[in-house]
Amino acid sequence: MAEYLRPSSLEEAAGMIAAHGSTLAIVAGGTSAMRFAVPYVAYAMGVRGLGMNEIERSSGGLSLGAGVTMRQIRDSLPIPALQDAARGVGGPALQNMATIGGNIFAHPPNGDVATVLLAMDATVTFFTTNGERTQKLEEFYDSGAQADGLLTRIDCAAPGGELVFLKCGRQRFNSRTVISVAACIGLDNGKVGNACIAVGGAGAHPMRCAAAEQALIGRALDDAAITAAGDEAARASSPGTDAVASEWYRRRMVATYLCRALRQIAAG
Amino acid sequence: MASGIVSIKVNGRAEEVVTGAVTTLQDVLRNNLDYTSVKDGCSQGGCGACSVIVDGELRLSCLTPVQEVDGSEVVTLEGLNLSNSITALQQKFIEKYAAQCGFCTPGMMVAITALLDRNANPSRDEIAEALAGNICRCTGYLPIIEAVESIVAEMAGIAGD
Amino acid sequence: MTKLRGTGFAAVNYPTGMHLGGDPTQSLVHATTSGNFVVTMSSVDLGQGLKTILAQIAAEALGVPYDTVIVDTGDTDTGPHCTGTFASRTTHRAGNAVIMAAEEARKVMLEVAAEKLEVGVEDLETDGLGNIHVKGVEDKAISVAETAGAAHFELGRTISGRGIYLKPPSPMDPETGESDPDSTQAHACTVAEVEVDTETGDVQVLAIKSAYEVGQQVNPELVKGQIVGGAWMGIGHALQETTAPYYPAIDHAPRDFQTYQMPGAVDMPEVECEVLEIASRNGPFGAKGVGEMVTNSPIPAIVNAINNALGVRITQIPVTPEVVLRALDEKAAGGG
Amino acid sequence: MAMKDLKIVGQPVKLRDLDTHVTGETVFYEDVRVPRMLHLKMHRSRYPHARILGIDTSQALSSPGVVTVLTHEDLPGKKLYNALAGAGVGPEDEPVLAFDKVRWKGESVAAVIAETPEQANAAVAKIKVEYEELPAVFDVEEAIKDGAPNLTAHWPNNHYVYPDDHRAAQIRYGDVEKAFAEADHIVEDSYQTQPIEQAPMETNGCIAVPEGDGRITVYSNTQALQFSLDVTAGILDMPTSKLRFVGGTVGGGFGGKVDIQPEPITTLAALRTGRPVKFKYTREEEMQVSSSRSAWRVYVKDGVMNDGRIIARKVTTYQDSGAYLRFSSYACMKHCGHMPGPYTIPNVSVDSIVVFTNRTPSNAMRGFGVMAGSFALEVQMDKIAETIGMDPWELRLINAYREGDMKAHRKEVEDAGMVESILAAAEMAGKQLPENFRNMSSLDRKAG
Structure with missing residues (x-):
């Protein structure tokens, strides 16, 4: 049985991570x-004792401690997409425990909140023995999701457009994720100015979908563009099969749910 | 902090647990302190039968290291039984036949108590959502939802008097 | 987004008792000196309410108040044999065994009361409230408690009885299948209404309406509890539950409640039920069994409703979203 | 009709255990407090089909906290069992602990008994079993083909053998082939169900406690106390007088606790160690290792007349028993006897076949043997209605059995209530039926 370590500072925690490497597991929620x-x-x-559960707002943006729970997101964040994602994680007891930091490291197909954070182009900050290190969440995932310290904070700017999160699950609440999609679309004179699209449950971790974004940018958010984006997202997906859904079904739902999310945005 | 002594208050009583290794709150409550209302339905965080209240918040004791509740107040159903507030809810459960085998019931009682603490007047949908983490294999949930609806209505009636 | 609605129904029958019989249960009943009655068994209560209904049956057969009946079950050192709690058998088998034991005990109770009241046994009746009185003469009476005390302390008699119910084994003819397999049959007809999302394959059950014919109900609330709980399990079976999601392959077997799929509280529709009582000729007070069929009737009703909504023929369960989409694809491609 | 003049039967009195359910004071087997208790954990097969070349428990035995390790060599009595052997069902085909082969992924191989569950788990991981993997078969119809991998010499063709060398439990009533030739329509289809977990909230388990006088008390959540006692005594070759089973309050069963899986090995562990031993299935074991509901494949062929009368029904069913027999031959007979459902059909032929595959053995669950039959027949009834262009309610009412009708297994229908149930449900659903149908009853016709 694992020995339980209780660091009293970020420095101490970073030191323990450095000292024990892969023989150490971080317990937040x-x-x-x-x-x-x-x-x-x-x-x-x-790491619960280290706090990290503050929510700070600045100029429309957010700085979230990695220990912020699903419950806090539901109760305190004015961003419906994040609230929806948090609401879909487990039941009430689990939501009181599960943290946003943990969600970033969740095994696929879980990671609904992280999917929204990707669509918000969030950054993650790690406290290491060499001090703080901040990078884009997208880059973090693309580089293999290797943490060299303790994830302390997630920052994101105000969404650059309409942000929608949809989850495909087999139950209305407390459902294991089949796939999830988050889309943030900024419309400029009826045309898509910026698009930030993320898909969860469709690969080794939540992923941005550049091909789907490109299918939209500069075009009107009409049926043709939406369908094209859905198709691109499905093509870019490499979901797994589990007890809940097959790869075939997941890929199809990526397109279906992304199209639904985009239609919801188009409908205003 | 490294002493391995964890101090918690369980149902109002101060307790000390000496452990250096990961130990779940569920294990401590059930096996060290004999609070057998804390059921072990899965030990995977999937069924809610081990639900307890930690510092006023509903938690799954099976996924909670006891070290993480050092200094906290823990309430199990045994603790709720000591207050009068749960009696009316328990009576509604009996009236509505809201339990059959009874194994999920302690977790249900704790989860419903936590719900009503947060929201004294939940809608039917809010009640059902609040039960999303507590599995019942016998009743089909409807009698449980009805028991909660009925206690909510009664509480509203009393408040309105 | 297209959502299609459909209605389907199914009619089922269900046998009571172990198939082909040979499944006895015994019961012992005795009075305490203060007039309580202990029903001793070794039958198992799974939550369906066995202890409750056996107490009701014992009280009815003894003619004594329900609250004075103690059910002592669950110990093989003290309880006589029960084959077990399955096959919708316990109400029928244990119930009949309790009646037999109770009737024997009642006979002694009335004999003692007759001696105390100096009347004939045939002149006595019980009021179910704890008294034995002369028929038509309310005030010529003795309490059950006094009777029990007198039996023990004055007359040296035991107010007790032994009961067993055995449906003799009926082997099946290996060639023709000729046999007498069941004791009685219960019946049900369930109507399901569903809504199917044709893009995701999700099926939502909107309503379950059932008529159940279960013989005499021993406890209507417990019958209803089985029907509602069974409807939920039936929905799960029809749409979600499997330990081999890619049957016959054994891969991806669920290991927990996150991956073993069941409907949640919020996915549960209203369940309407009407209960009919056509007495079983050999059931305790005419009761049949209800615990198992409650899952059986919703399943085909839901599948028929889905087929009705979509104009397809799905013939497997669970009807997962993937099964729905593949059926729709096949239909669109011009297949069956 | 219902009985009159009942005082307490028929009344909604409250459920007896509810007072303690709601306070958490109900005592389930696991809530019994026993001092100095040991914990049993099982080492299980990683393969669905493999020959066992060797079992090395030495490292597990020297693992911290381990008191003993049990393999098939430690069994005092039989190595093979079937729980219904006492009722004449055989041959006994299932190892108590695997020895020559494993036939499903999760099969019990060796039991570790240690001071704590964690120590037992750690030692389980140190047991070394050398396997030679064998080809496995998972599909019922593949399994009974010539050349399919054979699970055991008990069942040379991977199916159960009923008396008189029949491969199926069968019904032969009337002449189905003649009737098919006369029928206006032939309606055929096949139906498939999958294995389902009973998933009681309380997993299977027991605590076996030596009492000092040579007796063992087993606190168990079995659905059948004496049955579990008898089977345990039989497996361990001990007098039944040495055992006492205590239970009766169970956290859900649904058929999932008639299996007698934990009790024999836990009792043996208590005998060997002289200390109380607990064996509780983890949720993962409950999901993967405890018996599931069988998967069933049902072929139905019906001969139907234009007026809706079903004049012939032929059913062929394959029950996926998994690797061992358990109660499958019983369930298959029950399935067979249930056909052709709640309908009076003059020509019926049923074959129901128990097939062995390399999956978790199946066993009882709510509606044992009947659920899949009802599912297949009632989806088939809608297909018949569609084929002949008849209202599905009317189709069922025309064919529903009446009091006194002869069933295919040659017993007259008693206590019939199918017609009344259908009519009541039709009314609830707002279904308008013609008057001649609304007036039907279970007493209105005796089949000629």
Whole structure:
């Protein structure tokens, strides 16, 4: 059984991560780590005591401590897409525990909140033994989701357009994710000015979908453009098969749900 | 902090647990302290049968390291039984036949208590959503929802008097 | 987004008792000296309310108040044999065993009361409220408690009874299948209304309406509890539940409640039910069994409703969203 | 009609255990407090089909906290069992602990008994089993083909053998082939169900406690106490007088607790260690290892007249038993006897066949043997209605059995209520039926 470590500062936590490497599991809310990581490692490091649960707002943007829970997102954030994503994670007890930081590291197809954060072009900040390091969430995932320290903070600017999150699940609440989509679309004179599209459950981690974004930028948000974006997203997806849904179904739902999200935005 | 002594208050009583290794709150409550209302339905965070209240917040004790609740107040159904506020809810459960095998019931009682603490007048949909983390394999949920609706209506009636 | 609605129904029958019989259950009943009655069994209550209905049956057969009946079950050192709680058998088998034991105990109780009241046994009746009185003469009476005390302390008699119910085994003829497999049959007809999303394949059950014919109900609220709980499980079976999602392959078997799919509280539609009572000739007070068929009737009703909504013929369960979409694809391609 | 003059039967008295359910004071087997309790965890097969070349428990035995490890060599009695052997069902085909082969992924191989569950788990991982993987078969119709991988010599063709060497439980009533030739329509289809988990909220488990006088008390959540006691005594070759089973309050069953899986090995562990031993299935074991509801494949062929009368029904069913028999031969007979459903059909032929595949053995679940039959027949009834262009309600009412009708297994219908149930449901659904249908009853016709 893993030895339980309780760092009292970020420095101490970063030191423990550096010292124990892959033999250490980080326990924030515990909802994933306690089941999938802690039983297989020598050290479990609890970070709840480090706080990191502040929500700060500045000029429309947000700075979220990595320990902010799903419950806090539901209760305190004025961004419906994030609230919707948080609401879909487990039941009330789990939402009181699960953190936004944990969601970024969730095993696919989970990671609904992270999918929205990708569509918000969020950045993540790690506290390492060499100090703070900030990078785009997208880059973090693209570089293999390797953390060299403790994830402390997620920052995002105000959404650059209409932001919608949709989740495909088999139950209305507390459903394992089949796939999820988040789209942030800025319309400029009836044409798509900027598009930020993310898909969850369609690969090893939530991913931005540049091809779908390109299919929209500069075009009117009409049926043809929406269908094209859906098709691109499905093509770019490489989902897995599990007990809940097959690869075939997931790929199809990526297109279906992205189209629904975009139509919702088009309808205003 | 590294001493391995965890101090918690359970149902109003101060307790100390000595452990250096990861130990779940569920294990401590059920097996060290004999609070057997804390059921072990899955130990995976999937069924809600082990639900308890930590510092006023509903939690799954099976996924909570006891070290993470050091200094906290923990309430199990045994603790709720000590207050009068749950009696009316329990009576509604009995009236509505809202339990059959009874294994999920302690977790349900705790989850409903937490719901009513947050929202004294939940709608039917809010009640159903609040039960999303608590699985019942016997009743089909409807009698449970009806029991909660009925206690809500009764509370509203009392408040309106 | 297209959502299509459909209605379907199904009619089912369900046998009571283990197939082909040979599944006995025993019961012992005895009075305490203060007039309570202990029903001793080793039958198992799974939550369906076995202890409750056995107490009701015992109270009815003894003619004593329900609250004075204690059901002591669940210990093989003290309880006589029960084959087990399955096959919709316990109400019927254990219920009949309890009646037999209770009637024997009642006979002694009335004999003792007759001796105390100095009348004939045939002149006595119980009021179900704890008294035994002379028929038509309310005030010529003795309480059950006094009777029980007198039996023990004055007359040296035990107010007790033994009961068993056995449907003799009926082997199946290997060639023709000729046999007497069941004790009685219960019946149900369930109507399901569904809405199907043709883009996602999601099926939402909007309503379940059922008529159940279960013989005499021992406890109508417990019958309803089975019907509602069974409707939920039937919805799960019809749409979601499997341990082999890609059957016959064994891959991707669920390991937890996140991956084993069942409807949630909020996915549950209203369940309307009407219960008919056509007495079983051999059931306890005419009761049949209800615990199992409640899952059986919603399943084909839901599948028929989906087929009705979509104009396809799905013949497998669970009807997952993927099954729906593949059926629609096949239909669009001009297939069956 | 319902009985008159009942005082308490028929009344909605409250459920007896509810008072303690709502306070959490109900005592389930696991809530019994026992001092010095040990914990049992099972090492299980990783393969669906493999020959066992060797089992090495030495590292597990020296693992911290381990008291003992049990393999097939430690069994005092039989190595193979079937729970219904006492009722004459055989041959006994299932290893208590695997020895020559494993036949499904998750099969019990060796039990570790340790001071804590964590120590038992750690030792389970240290058991080394050398396997030679064998080809496996998962489809019922593939399994009974010539040349399919054979699971066991007990079942040379991977199917159960009924008396008189029949491969199926069968019904032969009237002459279906003649009737098919006379029928206006032939309606055929096949129906498939998948394995389903009973998923009681309380997983299977027990605590076996040595009492000092040579007896063992087993606190169990079995659905059948004496049955579990008898089977446990039989497997361990011990007198039944040495065992006491205590239970009766169970956290849900649905058929999932008639299996007698944890009790025998836990009782043996208590005998060997002289200490109380607990064996509780994890949720993952409950999902993967405990018996599921069988998958069924049902072929139905009906001969139907233009007026809606079904004059012949032929059913061929394959029940996917999984790797061992358990209660499948019983369920298949029940399935067979249930056909042709709640309808009076003068010519019926049924073959129901138990097939063995390399999957988790199946067993009882709510509606055992009947659920898949009802599913297949009632979806088939809609196909018949569509084929002949008849209202599906009328089709069922025309064919529903009446009191006194002869069933295919040659027993007269008693206590009939199918017609009344259909009519009541039609009314609830707002279905308008013609008057001659509305006036039907279960007493209105005796089949000639």
